[in-house]
Amino acid sequence: MKKGCKYGTHRVVEPKGVLPQPAKKIDNDMNIYDNEILIDVKALNIDSASFTQLKSANNKDPKGIAENILQIVSERGKMQNPVTGSGGMLMGTVAKIGSALEGKTSLKVGDDLATLVSLSLTPLHIEEIKKIHMDIDKVEIKGNAILFESGIYAKLPKDMDESLALAALDVAGAPAQAAKLVKPGDSVLILGASGKSGILCCYEAMKRVGPTGNVVGVARRESSKQKLVDLDLCHNIIISDATQAMDVYTKAIEANDGKEYDLCINCVNIPDTEMSSILPVRDDGTVYFFSMATSFTKAALGAEGVGKDVNMIIGNGYTKDHAEITLEELRENKKIRELFEKIYCG
Numbered sequence: 001m002k003k004g005c006k007y008g009t010h011r012v013v014e015p016k017g018v019l020p021q022p023a024k025k026i027d028n029d030m031n032i033y034d035n036e037i038l039i040d041v042k043a044l045n046i047d048s049a050s051f052t053q054l055k056s057a058n059n060k061d062p063k064g065i066a067e068n069i070l071q072i073v074s075e076r077g078k079m080q081n082p083v084t085g086s087g088g089m090l091m092g093t094v095a096k097i098g099s100a101l102e103g104k105t106s107l108k109v110g111d112d113l114a115t116l117v118s119l120s121l122t123p124l125h126i127e128e129i130k131k132i133h134m135d136i137d138k139v140e141i142k143g144n145a146i147l148f149e150s151g152i153y154a155k156l157p158k159d160m161d162e163s164l165a166l167a168a169l170d171v172a173g174a175p176a177q178a179a180k181l182v183k184p185g186d187s188v189l190i191l192g193a194s195g196k197s198g199i200l201c202c203y204e205a206m207k208r209v210g211p212t213g214n215v216v217g218v219a220r221r222e223s224s225k226q227k228l229v230d231l232d233l234c235h236n237i238i239i240s241d242a243t244q245a246m247d248v249y250t251k252a253i254e255a256n257d258g259k260e261y262d263l264c265i266n267c268v269n270i271p272d273t274e275m276s277s278i279l280p281v282r283d284d285g286t287v288y289f290f291s292m293a294t295s296f297t298k299a300a301l302g303a304e305g306v307g308k309d310v311n312m313i314i315g316n317g318y319t320k321d322h323a324e325i326t327l328e329e330l331r332e333n334k335k336i337r338e339l340f341e342k343i344y345c346g
Contacts, residue, residue: 004034007020007150011027011148013027028078030146036146037097037147039113040092041090041091043141045166047118051088054069054081057083062132073125087122088118090122091115091156094107094108100149101149113155116323124143124144125145126143127141128141128142138344160330160337163345164330166344171196171326173316173317174290177265177290177319178200181313182263186263187209188265190264192218193233193237194224197267198265199339200326200336203233206235213235214255216236216237216238216255216261217238218239218252219237221239224239225239231336243270245279248279261281265290266294269291269292274299275306277289278308283309287311289314
């Protein structure tokens with residue numbers, strides 16, 4: 001076997017000298033290097049911002065979306081949406097382990113796993129797209145992928161359906177970051193609160209703020225608000241379009257007794273929600289942009305333009321123990337687990 005770089009730079013075709021994620025094209029030949037793991041892929045969970053864009057660009061036509069995905073992978077060697085720049089993650093089975101990793105990984109051939117690194121850096125070959133699940137951003141395929149030596153993963157748990165685990169692990173970075181960021185007594189605003197990552201963040205925030213805190217969710221529709229009410233995941237819920245910064249600001253401040261927030265978590269999957277996240281937060285407060293639809297230029301210059309001295313955190317999909325934290329939430333909260341099973345395991 002050929003020797004590879006632990007970060008996968010040996011797979012970069014264009015431009016040379018960069019890492020696989022920012023590369024325009026990577027080598028998706030499935031003959032593995034000595035420090036790579038070959039995966040038989042069952043399903044892709046496309047990043048929410050990316051899948052929303054794919055649906056819009058193809059008029060919600062599954063055939064068009066499938067053709068679009070195949071084109072992207074053919075051109076780039078990976079599933080990286082050229083519009084959003086984002087990818088997603090995958091679920092599959094270990095098919096082969098490189099010689100340099102033998103005895104150095106907990107994986108063995110036949111293990112079921114979910115990769116916890118983005119599809120935007122993962123060499124991927126698709127033989128066939130079997131089915132597209134339009135409502136849950138999931139694409140069943142026949143194909144293979146490569147996990148680099150530096151790549152992180154989670155073995156699929158035995159106590160839950162693999163589709164349930166995949167759905168949760170897809171957004172594991174968000175609730176795990178919420179667990180780190182939320183402190184007792186905090187006021188927390190969550191945009192996109194009724195979505196998958198938003199629900200898990202609301203649950204984690206409610207656990208952490210204690211009796212003196214305030215968790216406020218922003219939902220776009222009455223039906224989304226009712227979902228959060230049924231789950232008992234927020235102290236207050238407001239209905240607003242997250243692209244309308246002043247409407248969000250006015251309603252959010254009112255829901256927090258006229259005070260600005262300590263923390264805002266943005267889980268929205270559409271562009272132009274930066275200022276709705278920044279405006280309601282106090283100076284020295286924190287904005288966590290989990291959304292991959294975020295423009296960090298708009299966020300930085302927008303905060304400057306309104307004189308907001310806030311700490312802005314990029315939505316890194318990884319934080320320590322994020323897989324374990326997120327899966328444990330499903331075990332802890334029966335209502336969330338039942339909702340996710342209904343949506344993602346049907």
